[in-house]
Amino acid sequence: MSTPLWTIDEILAATDARIGSGVTQASGASIDTRTLNAGDLYFSIKGDVHDGHDFVPAALEKGAAAAVVSEAKAPSFKEQDRLIIVPDVLDAMRRLGIAARKRSHAKVVAITGSVGKTGTKEAMRLALSRQGSTHASVASYNNHWGVPLTLARMPRETEFGIFEIGMNHAGEILPLTAMVRPHVAVITTVEPVHIEFFPSLWGIADAKGEIFSGLEPGGTAVINRDSPYFERMAAHAMASKAGRVVSFGESEAAHIRAERILVRPDFSLVEARIFGEPLTYRIGTAGRHIALNSLSVLAAAHALGVDPLSVAQSFTELKPPVGRGERTMLSVGAGEALLIDESYNANPASVRAALNNLGAVELAGAGRRIAVLGDMKELGEKGPELHEGLADAVEANGIDLLFAAGPLMQNLIDRLPKAKIAAHAPTSADLVDAVCAAIRPGDAVMVKGSLSMKMALVVKALKERYGASSAAQALKG
Template sequence: MNSPLWTSDEIAAATGARLGGGFAQATGASIDTRTLEPGDLYFAIRGDVHDGHDFVAAALEKGASAAVVSEEKAPAFRDSDRLIVVPDVLEAMRQMARAARKRTDAKIVAITGSVGKTGTKEAMRLSLARHGATHASVASYNNHWGVPLTLVRMPRETTFGVFEIGMNHAHEILPLTGMVRPHVAVITTVEPVHIEFFPSLWGIADAKGEIFSGLEPGGTAVISRDNAYFERMRAHAYASAAGRVITFGEHEAADIRAHRIIVKPDHSVVDATVFGQPLTYKIGTAGRHIALNSLSVLAASHALGADLTLVALSFAELKPPVGRGERTVLAIGDSEALLIDESYNANPASMRAALANLGTVELGRGARRIVVLGDMKELGETGPRLHAELAEAVESNRIDLLFAAGPLMKNLVDALPQAKVATHAETSAELVDAVCAAVRPGDAITVKGSLSMKMALVVKALKERYGASSTAHALKG
């Protein structure tokens, strides 16, 4: 039987907290009462919109083992003996995160990059799970609270830990990688994401390069050899405690090299060499960018001493998460259409990748490739140009019809032939009826935009109107 996740003595030692007599141990950790499980430790984090202290009573009623609350707010819960009282709740969670990292013998992988962090993290989790107990970030828990929460949740018996680390500004990765202290650190790529907050792409490369500062002495840095900022990222790696740099990509000098990538509508096939040794494998989801990122998983797995044959086999089980390429069959009368949900977020690189994926879907007579696109945010003064430049990808990937939302997407609308533009609106909600009415049997529809554009509203409406069943092979390619 596994030991509890946290005991009262461990929490007291990590935080110096004042503990109520009704708390003995916790089996999990949560910051959200909607997903809290009985036995979880509830951290009453103060967020941008809500203060977690407003939900302490609900957490305790739902079965939380205890609630971590601030000294300032504690008097409001004086009737409970299941409180852990600290000066600052978020800092207490960080202190427990550091204690969790210190007590484990797990081998740790940290992943960042402008595109593909979450998908690469999931592929890494899937592959390492064949080698031992693997703990990984949930969803995109990659920020100032998501990373420490993931550490707090890591059982001491873990064999491998996989952490996603994100950033919007410079110096945000530094404290997170210092907390995680990875044995292997991966940068998937550097692209113009959050460029509004940086003077140039060099600044983004430097910010991503911060991940290597947390490497354990002798650890491994994994970098894309194809990226234009490879030399700059490698310089960050050599300035750290890294003992080794492994490169991946299609570049002839890459250590893990893809010689051929075949993208099908519902999967990809990669012919690669790993330090000169041939390896061919199938990935259970489509996308050239996903195939390239799988090379980084091979690189990290190699650094950890994993069996690469097992790692490669695991890729066949990889499925796209909701909002990141999930495929759904819509029932259109007696026929069907394919919905590809890319609604979670967007940037120029991921937008082009989504358009390329839609371009691989082979259609029957009269069927169309339809895109429903929302603004890509945080691009600063380059935003109008980067939206307009998507016109080439729309044309080259044989997209038939565009529904666009947001003021920036007007630049793409203006750059395309009028016949390709169905509707432009300010918000995704204004597109819902038009998109639902336009879908015909055999069509393939991709929905994508920055999270704040709420493109998931279109996805939800299509599923509700036409029914939905997940599939591995809608519209045969």
């Protein structure tokens, strides 16, 4: 029989809960009945839209080991033998997460940054899973509930733990990195993301620098040397318990340095130097930003004592997550079109990177490069200017047609030739029919926008209307 994730005694010790007589040891942890597995602890978190307590019966019906509920809500449940009753459910999950970290002997990496957190985390997961038992955040579980949930799920035998940590206000990273207590902390980059909540980019750099406060004594801070805020972030690192700073980037001063990056439609090639030693490797997905973030993975692995060559070899298997560059060939008429799904979220840096990737696609026949863009949110008073500023990237990458959703995109449209504007609508749903009708064989279409713009609706409609073709690869020149 496998070792349980949590025994009843461990749950009791961590949370000081009242535990029903029917509660059994747990094999997992969940906050969502749609993905809950039998044997999971179900934490009935109260979210912005739903109260998890409303789904307790469904969780127990699906075989949850127990449902963690609040003292205030407990009287509403007639059957209490499979309940774990606590003053505050989120706090109980935090405490269980802290207990998981305390009992763990894993080497732990924490990752933050304005752009590239999830992709870097997935590359790190891929690389370290070849070295030992690896546990990492699911999707973008990087906030005040995602981090403690990921900790609470960490098996006791884990050898490498990888945690994504996000924020949109100053002070949010501090309690999360204190829970994670990383041996290595990575900042991918600083860009104008959530800028409406900060006085300047310096403020974002300071907020990202909070991640170093949780470093274990003698730990390693990994920082982008190309960033104009490198010195400021390094100062945060050296004010912490960090033993050293390792830098990455294209700068000649970087410890992990890319001397050459070659981006092709479906892969990237990097010629690098690791503390002066040459290393050339291939990444199984396209993107200059992905290549640069791969350097941070090498830096973290070096800090953990993992062979960089082994890490680099794993990159050949790297594929983009859904919504972050996933490529699908669509059957359109008698031919095919390429769909690049970048719909998960958007900010100025990531939109430029997505346009660069679309520009790198070598089209067949009379194919066109089509961008479907939604508003970038949380940019504050800089929003209009930052949308307008995308015009040069649209032009430089040979984008033939632009479909746009949202009022802020009007600023971009006003800067472009009318011949490039296919349609502009208030919402992504309003664009669906026009985009689907416009696709022709040989086209490459990229979809991107802030999460609240629901650009995934366009992706879903394209896949449903045209389906995936039998082609095994994306367009090649």
